[in-house]
Amino acid sequence: MAVSRAHSVALLGIDGAIVEIEADISSGLPATVLVGLPDAALGEAQHRVRAAAMNSGCPLTRQRLTINLSPAGLPKHGTAFDLGIALAAFAADRVVDPASVERLAHLGELGLDGRLRPISGILPAVLAASRAGFDTVMVPAGNAAEAALVPGVRVVGVASLREAAVWHGAELELLDVEPIMPAAPRVVEDADADLCEVIGNDDAIEAMLAAAAGGHHMFLLGPPGAGKTMLAARLPGILPELDTDAALEVNSVRSLAGEPVTGRLSTRPPLEAPHHTATPAALVGGGSRIIRPGAAARASHGVLFLDEAAEFSAVALDALRQPLESGRITIHRANAVASFPAKFQLLLAANPCPCGQHGAPDADADCGCAPYARRRYLARLSGPLLDRVDIQLRVSRVTAAQLTAASGNARLTSAEARERVSAARAAARERLAGTPWRTNSEVPGSWLRDTRHRLPAAVTAPLDRALERGAISMRGFDRVLRVAWSIADLAGSSSPTAEHLGRALYFRKALSS
Structure with missing residues (x-):
């Protein structure tokens, strides 16, 4: 037979x-x-x-x-x-x-x-x-x-x-059978909180717009109550809608993870916020028999938010270094090698010290952490990891004066911010037409320093001095240029000016202030 x-x-x-x-x-x-x-x-x-x-x-x-x-x-x-x-x-x-x-x-x-x-x-x-x-x-x-x-x-x-x-052609009578349906997806209200709810922290809002426009990674440092988590929750809401290929990839990972996928293709960027006790396998994926995607893969084409980043284990954080560069996660096992997408925006948030009060207005006296304890606390975020984060910003608590001044003033909404970000990304795609890159964060340093795209010496002078002093690395030099291009795209400028580069350098080195 x-x-x-x-x-x-x-x-x-x-x-x-x-x-x-x-x-x-x-x-x-x-x-x-x-x-x-x-x-x-x-x-x-x-x-x-x-x-x-x-x-x-x-x-x-x-x-x-x-x-x-x-x-x-x-x-x-x-x-x-x-x-x-x-x-x-x-x-x-x-x-x-x-x-x-x-x-x-x-x-x-x-x-x-x-x-x-x-x-x-x-x-x-x-x-x-x-x-x-x-x-x-x-x-x-x-x-x-x-x-x-x-x-x-x-x-x-x-x-x-x-x-x-x-x-398939069997000569059997077709019987009416009640199909087994998957569990109904959990009904979630619109998770994209509006940006207009953020009061104060104008620098942080501007940095978020630049991060969204260029797909840059971001680190927010500040005391409890400064609004770090509030800002992070609003970053996915200002990102553009996903195209069909990206949406299929996002929903494929969601399906692999066992999450319900409805009959409508979700085009909103995902937000993953794992707890600080997450293991390396929970972050990047793993498993001995069946290899499952981790939070980084589920956040692909969206945002991976690590709140209380200094509380994560150093091993778990450093496991993200390779995916940040390659945009892929490859997990090796004895009998198989599995690959997942990892084109996410990393958003880190941390307190300045174990008690969180160092540097807060009128709270220095309440900080009982020794200088060594402060340095040791933030040293959990390794230099190689932070060197891959384009925007590093210090945020402060909103004061009563800022609250009073902001009341009654029109503030930027998420919908308006999304339009600006979409226009900036369109400008970047037009500039990068004919290349394999679509956003400023993907552009290599060789392209930025090429004679056709190199900025005038008068524009890059502050950045050159920072490189000579050792204040930034060569990788940091390129990342400041990428952020400057994103700020210029948001402003509708054909190329970055000295002001745009100054803002990008400020966003890069605000932690040292």
């Missing part, structure tokens, strides 16, 4: 590989053999499939059934292969049309009653199938809305194995 084939997808990180499921029925003692490096959950598929087929009114063959998952050397995990295994076995027994089964990609977990259960990671799996050339995928009815987010793919949502078999 000929070997029949079905197809499914094995996910490794956010990337997927097509798996060919081969089914062969031969003479011999009745048994079901599953080979091809399955994990424990996948190894139990033979029991789920046999029970589901029996309870669907279409039992598997009583002869010897061999299922091979090819390529055999690729590790496979999870329960998404159940539907493909069952249909490949049906095709080998000629219960369904083998040609029909072979031309689709199948994803879904089977319950013992034959119904299909929704699975996590359906969006990146369907994306992988589409890129591999499949134009039709069969998924559980509970995943159909999420799978339909992938453009150009026909999604066949089925509630049960019996319905799937009928779709």
